[in-house]
């Protein structure tokens with residue numbers, strides 16, 4: 600990861616506060632390669648570190664910084680964020696907690712939406728909006744190059760049909776200028792994923808998906824065949840925690856939490872699925888890392904598959 604004010608440094612020349620790249624410990628799910636970047640399949644979603652409604656600062660700032668540091672200490676090498684979270688709040692917390700970043704850490708951001716004073720997420724996908732957002736992310740994260748940028752499509756209600764060509768081509772140009780290493784799309788329809796792939800390679804799709812919302816089942820399998828990652832957002836249900844009697848029954852049988860079962864199911868669903876569960880609690884972070892390694896039997900999987908059917 601290239602950083603403002605120095606870039607990669609040989610360990611010998613590291614100053615106090617610099618971090619050696621941490622070899623990835625054994626996290627559930629192992630690793631996946633996004634283009635040329637190896638990440639742990641168990642990642643971390645930073646959105647809910649901002650204040651209520653993803654606006655303003657967190658109630659517990661020190662706690663938020665501690666969660667980010669703990670995630671990296673646990674060996675997580677994939678953090679998902681956006682300059683729209685807060686806005687700027689989440690990126691600035693990441694920078695404060697983790698800069699200078701370990702080489703092994705890959706921060707994935709997204710552009711295509713901004714924030715209004717009411718906390719809404721108006722779309723901002725004109726070329727000039729996207730250029731501004733890429734520069735905003737570089738600045739708030741303290742980077743010279745962004746490892747992976749997702750073009751966020753649709754709106755808060757979900758994906759919407761329509762061509763992404765002009766917006767995606769703008770990001771391709773920014774990548775050619777050396778500001779972005781890899782591209783992805785988010786909140787996208789299957790047609791938009793295919794359209795992006797016809798313009799330039801993508802390394803991931805980040806859409807809403809979890810045990811109860813399985814609209815993308817076919818897309819996940821197609822992307823797996825193409826070697827493209829699928830990164831479900833709201834893996835635990837987001838603002839509305841997953842509720843299901845089948846999920847509770849399987850969790851009770853395995854003496855595990857519903858969160859653990861939901862994460863373990865995603866890891867076992869397909870090898871190209873990368874997890875970015877969010878939490879503002881180090882206790883939940885530990886619980887989720889431990890829980891995602893749960894082994895689900897064929898019987899458990901059949902019961903769980905019925906939830907989204």
Ligand SMILES: NC(=O)c1ccc[n+]([C@@H]2O[C@H](COP(=O)([O-])OP(=O)(O)OC[C@H]3O[C@@H](n4cnc5c(N)ncnc54)[C@H](OP(=O)(O)O)[C@@H]3O)[C@@H](O)[C@H]2O)c1
Nearest residue numbers: 644645646679785832833834835836837876877878879883
């Ligand atoms: N591309 C997009 O349009 C888009 C949209 C939404 C989100 N995202 C990304 O996806 C990431 C994940 O989504 P998310 O964080 O909104 O939702 P999520 O991961 O489905 O759920 C997070 C919620 O679950 C709770 N939680 C986590 N672990 C728990 C545990 N062990 N026990 C009890 N509660 C637990 C958290 O509360 P605590 O803080 O109390 O643990 C938080 O409220 C985001 O952080 C963001 O990076 C992308």
